Every structure is written in C-alpha cells, then in structure tokens.
Amino acid sequence: MLNEEKSLNFIEEIIESDIQSGKHDGRVLTRFPPEPNGYLHIGHAKSICLNFGLGLKYNGKTNLRFDDTNPVTEDTEYVESIKQDIQWLGFQWAEELYTSDYFETLYGYAVELIKKGLAYVDDSTAEEIAAAKGTPTEPGVPTPYRSRSIEENLTLFEEMRNGKYNDGEKVLRAKIDLASPNMHLRDPLLYRIKHAHHHRTGDKWCIYPMYDFAHGQSDSIEKITHSICTLEFIPHRPLYDWCIDKLEIFPSKQYEFARLNMTYTVMSKRKLLQLVNEGFVESWDDPRMPTISGLRRRGYTPASIRNFCDRIGVQKRENMIDMSLLEFCIREDLNQTAWRRMAVLDPIKLVITNYPEGQVEELIGENNPEVEGGEGTRVIPFSKELWIERDDFMEDAPKKFFRLGPGLSVRLKHGYIVTCHDFVKDEHGQVTEVHCTYVPNSKSGEDTSGLKVKGTIHWVSVAHAKEAEVRQYDRLFHDENPAAAEDFKASINNDSLQIIEKAYVEPDLIHAVPGKGYQFIRLGYFTLDTKSTPEHVVFNRTVTLKDSWAKEVKKG
Numbered sequence: 178m179l180n181e182e183k184s185l186n187f188i189e190e191i192i193e194s195d196i197q198s199g200k201h202d203g204r205v206l207t208r209f210p211p212e213p214n215g216y217l218h219i220g221h222a223k224s225i226c227l228n229f230g231l232g233l234k235y236n237g238k239t240n241l242r243f244d245d246t247n248p249v250t251e252d253t254e255y256v257e258s259i260k261q262d263i264q265w266l267g268f269q270w271a272e273e274l275y276t277s278d279y280f281e282t283l284y285g286y287a288v289e290l291i292k293k294g295l296a297y298v299d300d301s302t303a304e305e306i307a308a309a310k311g312t313p314t315e316p317g318v319p320t321p322y323r324s325r326s327i328e329e330n331l332t333l334f335e336e337m338r339n340g341k342y343n344d345g346e347k348v349l350r351a352k353i354d355l356a357s358p359n360m361h362l363r364d365p366l367l368y369r370i371k372h373a374h375h376h377r378t379g380d381k382w383c384i385y386p387m388y389d390f391a392h393g394q395s396d397s398i399e400k401i402t403h404s405i406c407t408l409e410f411i412p413h414r415p416l417y418d419w420c421i422d423k424l425e426i427f428p429s430k431q432y433e434f435a436r437l438n439m440t441y442t443v444m445s446k447r448k449l450l451q452l453v454n455e456g457f458v459e460s461w462d463d464p465r466m467p468t469i470s471g472l473r474r475r476g477y478t479p480a481s482i483r484n485f486c487d488r489i490g491v492q493k494r495e496n497m498i499d500m501s502l503l504e505f506c507i508r509e510d511l512n513q514t515a516w517r518r519m520a521v522l523d524p525i526k527l528v529i530t531n532y533p534e535g536q537v538e539e540l541i542g543e544n545n546p547e548v549e550g551g552e553g554t555r556v557i558p559f560s561k562e563l564w565i566e567r568d569d570f571m572e573d574a575p576k577k578f579f580r581l582g583p584g585l586s587v588r589l590k591h592g593y594i595v596t597c598h599d600f601v602k603d604e605h606g607q608v609t610e611v612h613c614t615y616v617p618n619s620k621s622g623e624d625t626s627g628l629k630v631k632g633t634i635h636w637v638s639v640a641h642a643k644e645a646e647v648r649q650y651d652r653l654f655h656d657e658n659p660a661a662a663e664d665f666k667a668s669i670n671n672d673s674l675q676i677i678e679k680a681y682v683e684p685d686l687i688h689a690v691p692g693k694g695y696q697f698i699r700l701g702y703f704t705l706d707t708k709s710t711p712e713h714v715v716f717n718r719t720v721t722l723k724d725s726w727a728k729e730v731k732k733g
Contacts, residue, residue: 186490186491187491188231188434192403196235201402204237205235205237205238205403206238206240206401207228207229207231207232207238207404207405208228208239208242208396209240209241209242209263210242210244210392211244212245212247212250212251213243213244213245213255213256213259214250214252214255214446215446215450215461216258216259217259217468218449218468218469219467219468219472219482219485220436220437220438220439220467222482223436223437223486224405224407225262225263226486226487231403231405232271239271241259241274242275242276242399243276243277244392245277245375245376246276246385246391248371248376249371249373251375256376258470262469262470265473266483267480267483272399274395276386277375277378279394280378280381282394283390284384286390286426287334287349288331290367290420294352295351295352296330296350296367297323297349297350297352298329298330298333298334298347298348299322299323299347299349300347302345303345305320306320306350310355310364311363313358316355317363317364318355333347334368337368337370338383342370343372344369344370348366348367348368349366349369350365350366351364351365351367351390351416353416353419360412361415365387365389366387366389367387369384370383371383371384389416393416393418393420393421394420394424397429398427402429403430404417404430404431404432405433406433406434408433408434408495410433413431414431414433418431434491434492435492435493435496438495438496438498439467439497440497440498440499440500440658441500441652441654441656441659442467442653442659443467444467444660448665449468451666457653457666462474464476464717465650465651465652465653465673465674473692474691474707475650475704475718476507476718476719477507477719478694481506481507481509482503482506485503501724504724505724507702507719507720510694511694511696512547513545513547513548515545515694515696516544517545517698518685518696518697519590519637519697520635520645520680520683520686520700521564521566521636521637521680522677522697523567523568524565524567524681525564525608525609525610526563526565526611526639527562527563527564527565527611527612527613527636528562528611528612529561529562529595529614530613530614531615532561534561535561536560537558537559537640537641538558538560539556540556540591541554541556541557542555555685556685557685558638558641560638560641562639562640563636563638563639564636564638565581565636566699567608570600570608572600579630581611581613582597583597583598583599584597585597586628586630587634588619588633589633589635589636590633592621593620595613595614596616598612598613599611637681637683642681642683643686643687644680644681644714645681645715645716646676646677646678646679646680646713646716647715648676648706648715648716649675649676649677649701650674650717651675652670652673653673654670655670680716682714686714691707691709693705697716700722701718701719701721701722702720702721702722703717703719704719705717
C-alpha cells in the first residue's frame, strides 16, 4: 500500500488494492459526468473534489464528460458554466468529452443487443409498461411486443432512428428478467424517441439513449477504471454490469458514495430552478444559492470549498452536514487571506473638535496582521471629521459599554484616543453628530500618553470615504431541512438579504476586485460583487466574523 499519514477512505482502499494487484496495469482514470441542464452546486463540488482528487493522488487522470442525452433541458450556457466552475475550483480535466460523441457507437451497441436477442422494440405506452413491470412483491408480465423476432426488432429500431415514428410511439427495451427483485432489471428502457434539437448534434438524431444505457457504455468506451456515483445509483449497478457483460466491452466498475446533504439549503436542481424562475432569488449565481457560481459571487474561495469537501470525507451512508462547517472553512481561509479594511454601514459623524481644521494625516495599516509581514500596508487618510458606526455611541451608556458616550474614551483604530464631550440630535431625537477631543500624543504605534482605554472602534474619514451599497446575505431557509418539507418554499427566510444602500468605505477599496476577500474590521468578511461598477459600487457579505446562528439555536 502507498504510505499515507491520513487514513484512507473506502474508495482509496479499493484503488490502492487495484494498483497493488496490477489491475488495469495500475492505471487510474476517473470521470466527472454532469448533465448540462443547470448550474453545479456544492454537492457537485464534493464529487469534483473526489474524482479529480483521486486522479491527482494516484498519478492518474480525470475526464470531464457531459451526459447530454436529454436535448430538451440541456444548453451550452450550462456547459460553459460547468467548465468554469471546475477550473475555478482548481482542477483541469484530461479530456473534454460528451456522451453525444458516442451516439453512433451506442446505437451500434443497441443493435448488437437486439441481434443477441437481448433487446426489443415495444409499442406500449409509458403507463402500460409501468403497469406490466409489476410491483416489488409481484413479478412483471411481458407485453405483447416482447416476443418480436430479431429481424422485426432490427427493422423497427432502424425506422425509429430514421424518424418514422412520433415521440413516445415506440421504445427500445432490454430483455432481462421480469421477475427480478430489482425493478431496474425488469426490461428497462434503453432508447426513447424525442424529436428535439440537440445543442451539439442538431437534428441528426431523434432517438436518444437512456442514462442507464449510455452511462456504463460511455465509461467503457473511455476505459474508465473507477466510475464513482452517489448512493442512489446502487440499484442501477446490476444493469450497468449487465450491459457491459453482454456487450463484452471494457469492464468499467461502478462504486457509490454518499451524496452531500447540507442543512438550511436544497440541492435538487429542480428546486433550485424553481427558486430562480419564481423570483425568490435573483439568478443561479445569487449569493444565497448553494451553486458554485453563487458561492463564488458571495466570496467563497476555492481553497475553502476544497477544505470543506476534505473535512466531510467520503462515506457509504447518507448524513446531514451542518452549513456551519462550510462557514467555518471560509472564515478559516479568509482570516489568513482577506485584507483588512474599514467600512461604516450605519454612519453617524464624529467631529474631533480640537483637531486642526483642514489637516489630513496618512496613517498606515497592515493589509493582514495574521500573516508574517502583514502582506504589505495601505495608507488610511485621517481628518477632523470621521464616520463611525451608530452602535458605537450611546447617550446613556451602561457600565460595561466600552465605546463612546458622554465622558467615555476609545481608541480610533490605527489612530488616536478620543473622549466624547458632546453630541447633537436632529428634530426626531436621533443623534447625528458626536463631538470628541483627541490626545495628540496617543497615536497608535507612537503612543506616549500613558492612557489606557478598553475599546477600539473603526472609522472612515468623511472627506475621503467612498460610498458603496452593501448586501448582507444570510441563510436562505429558516428550517434546517427544507427539502423534507411538503413545501420547501414555505421556510424561505425573508430576511436573507438586507441591503444597505449607502455605506462608507476606505478609499483604498476603489481598487477592490471580485473574488478578493476583505475583512471589514469588526463587521464581517466581504467581497466586491461581480456586477459592481465604478458608478455603483456593491459589496457582498461572505460570512459574519462569528457563527451568529449557533447563538440563535442555543436561544431556541
């Protein structure tokens, strides 16, 4: 066995055993086979990391194969988004392939099964076929078409290909065992008629292979050594093996692992499409969506998602992963990589009454104090008038309030100690200005004042601040398991997006780019939205500094 400090998962154990025995000449070739009918989500990320990770670990390769056998729901838009997501996660496929590449070969395989007496054309309706299959406790019965001759089946199947029949008029079925305890072996469908334009083959074909027929044979054509699927495909494995065995082609093998189920979200493409089409979210890449493009737009990093997938591991049994683990992974990553900046989301003005009028100082702040060297510094302009958070001032402050109030002192981050001596209210009784004095010799890094204060607050210079819209995203659902509800949309969190139309940020943030993480000091982690413009700057909150949901659960 290969030496590994970390314990192997069961798929790695299988692969290492195969390598040791010389199976497939020690070669490892996996594949990631998405259907291009929607955007990839965090569940697909687990499969991507597993398949591509195994290829990398064992000096093998991984193919990207689009399972494009259903022309009605597939689109090149989804193909391109899938490719972008995989590369963004840090992986590169050996070959870009499509099941449609094999349509002619798959048709030939079907003809071969007919010639062996192992497939037949059935004229029954879908309802008749379903009824004839029986139940898990009762065997199926043959339809009148099961006894057709090989010659008749060959003729009919060719006529199906040539477009002689309408959708649903005929299907091709495997002839296996109508009494099998496995319903998937009771003469499953291999081909159906579908007169629809295909995004790659156009109108060349009007019959399309079913997934169960195309999947194993495509694996075999590519000589995939380890075909890794999720647990729901366990009942399909006997059919996978049957087709390969009867066709006497390369013996690819299927292995199953538990799919990712995560709290406070749904993973069904159908349900995600509902959220988009019914306007509950803006788009597939809405930052509240569990799609990879949504997570990317929200500010999640490839490293955080790969770390998350590594932490949850590969299991044989279904379980529910807490979303807090994913949030922990992005916090852990951003703590080391996000640059620190100051932003004020709910501003009131602080005026330093004894600071020289018109004077501007250039304070220096490290980009990231968590790493050695700080990843460089930036200049922070400081002046007489500053924006501070409304929550950092209280007119009647309690004893343990270590921020600003009449007679209270705090340190301004990177700057001076200030003491509040007055404040101004508007006609509605709301505080609009806080007046303070500063201690000139209390500057951070140069403090000789000898004064000690317990609180430090952030700020932005009024004269230099840049306006920005800030979108604070939260979990899209209130319920821990919305997918299990009768109506999953009933638990949608109506407060999952809070928009602050006018916040103030450090001037350095005009250089922000989408994908770069920033910690707005004391507020959370944020990134520039992909649809932000110089005229309308928009920041998205990636995650809070701490797990606020854990506190809510404890309260409940």
